Amino acid sequence: MINISNLHFSYGRKPVFSGLNLRLGPGTICGLLGRNGTGKSTLLRNIGGFLFPQEGAIETLGFQPGRRQPAFLEQVLLVPETFQLPAISMRQWLTHTTPFYRKFDRTAFTQYIKDFDVPASPRLTELSYGQQKKALISFALATNAPLLLMDEPTNGLDIAGKSQFRKIIAGAIDESRAILISTHQVKDLEQLIDRILIIDEGKIVFDQPLAKIADRLLFKFSFDPEEEAQSLYCETSFRGSSLILPNTEQKESRPDLEMLYKAVTTDPVTINTLFK
Amino acid sequence: MNTLSDTFSFHRWWLLVSKHWSENYRRYLLFLLAIAGLLLAWFSFILMVSQLMLVDLFMQFSAYFAGLYLVGCFYASWLFSDLNSSQSGIGFLALPASHLEKLLCALFFGVLVFFVGYTLVFYLIDIPILQLSNNILQRFPRNYQGTTSRIPPAILYNLFTNQSFVPETRTFLSGFFSAQALFFLGGVYFIRWTFIKSVIATLLCLLIFVVIDARLINFFLPSGWHDVFFLWVHSDPDQHPNQYVKLPHTLGQLIDIFISVCAPLVLWIITWQRLKEKEV
Secondary structure (H helix, E strand, C coil), rough: EEEEEEEEEEEEEEEEEEEEEEEEEECEEEEECCCCCCCHHHHHHHCCCCCCCCCEEEEEEEEEECCCCHHHHHHHHECCCCCCCCCCCCHHHHHHHHHHHCCHHHHHHHHHHHHCCCCCCCCCHHHHHHHHEEEEEHHHCCCCCCCCEEEECCCCCCCCCHHHHHHHHHHHHHCCEEEEEECCCCHHHCCCEEEEEEECCCCEEEEEEEHHHHEEEEEEEEECCCHHHHEEEEEEEEEEEEEEEEECCCCCCCHHHHHHHHHHHHHHHHHHHCCC | CCCCHHHHHHHHHHHHHHHHHHHHHHHHHHHHHHHHHHHHHHHHHHHHHHCCCCCCHHHHHHHHHHHHHHHHHHHHCCCCHHHHHHHHHHHHHHHHCCHHHHHHHHHHHHHHHHHHHHHHCCCCCHHHHHHHHHHHHCCCCCCCCCCCEECCCCCCCCCCCCCHHHHHHHHHHHHHHHHHHHHHHHHHHHHCCCHHHHHHHHHHHHHHEEEEHHHHHHCCCCCEECCCCEEEEEEEECCCEEEEEEEHHHHHHHHHHHHHHHHHHHHHHHHHHHHCCCCC
């Protein structure tokens, strides 16, 4: 679905990507993690065709995104972190926007809106930011676009909304679709994403499916100083230490994405060695 | 490779037009009301301060074109204002329609709908004001200052008939579409303060034109000759009247066609290319 090779991009003299490579297939919900300013949103905008690579190539669903052909735009939807909906009613919005998306499913949209508990309002702009975001996410999902790009989708959602978001996304994914979610809120999406991408200093420094992470790494809580010494990453608190260890004995544990992220950004080489 | 349907589909263009109208018609109605209010205020002001009831042909002509240029260029600049920020720009560019369809939708509203709407509003205000002005003049006849000649009733400035100001009307109309096309381009090219930046860019273009006209052409003219916008004049105090050299009629017509047709077309094509290259 997405094939990026040797992507170089910079804002003026400030480089963002220097030789980034990425391949993403269908049937996956991929989490894109990274520090502020590392280029998560920039990567999504490059994939969506809103920014153009200065070097290298991007192919999304067989299209060159920068050409922004209608057939491409119908199949790749970006839900940006900040957006602006028109000052019209939801009914009018649907009437005039859905004809552009031939696979739009109105029944599914109504169900998502109901699940998200978005109230009927005379105008979309009269909804709160969170409610507008829910409406936009519902719209994006109902287009049945094979590729959805979401930039901080849980920002602005209330607690119930976040849990609803997870349920709806989990229900919407199938073998023909892929969802790439950029986020800071790893905890919000921990049970949702099945592949982790970590971006740092202009490159993808970690790219692994969650199943493989659980297979190769052991996440555990320990009071044992010896284990602490052997750990790949350790977070100590007054209650003990949270550790990431090599999973040599094939034990089962639930990956803590926040810890994994910190471990990778602290020492990507050691962590990646375990996945070779 | 782009297919024809990737570049233009009438169905998609029409969808865009109806979407744009549904999202903006309230704004447009208010916009037209504001124009009507401004014209009414201006004509009322003229009626009140002018002792000669000068809602004459020239006043109507100048009011029409001043409004057309100011509002039309502002509107052209505003039509691409979504591109000023990433939050609205993504929504604009992400809509599954081609760049050409998006441009043609903007041109449909900015050129055609605006021109028809503005002209309609102008005459809706101008005709009753003119009648009022002539009624007052009929009741209280006045003479031109210092003469015994009566001020005749004013006639309606008709944009579409061969009355007075024919060459001026043609020049100003064709100039308007070129000027507006510059503001369309500015709306896509610049990132913020598009209208102000477009005004500055337009003034710079005019300045360059004037400098070329005044300096460059004069440089090549023989001594004693000077250029007045493609009209070469030889003024000799001993020789009356002045001598003139005009451009050949065909060449003059070609320049006219260039300003009225080619310049807007070329600028629209550049705008289309810029829209394709636009990043948000």
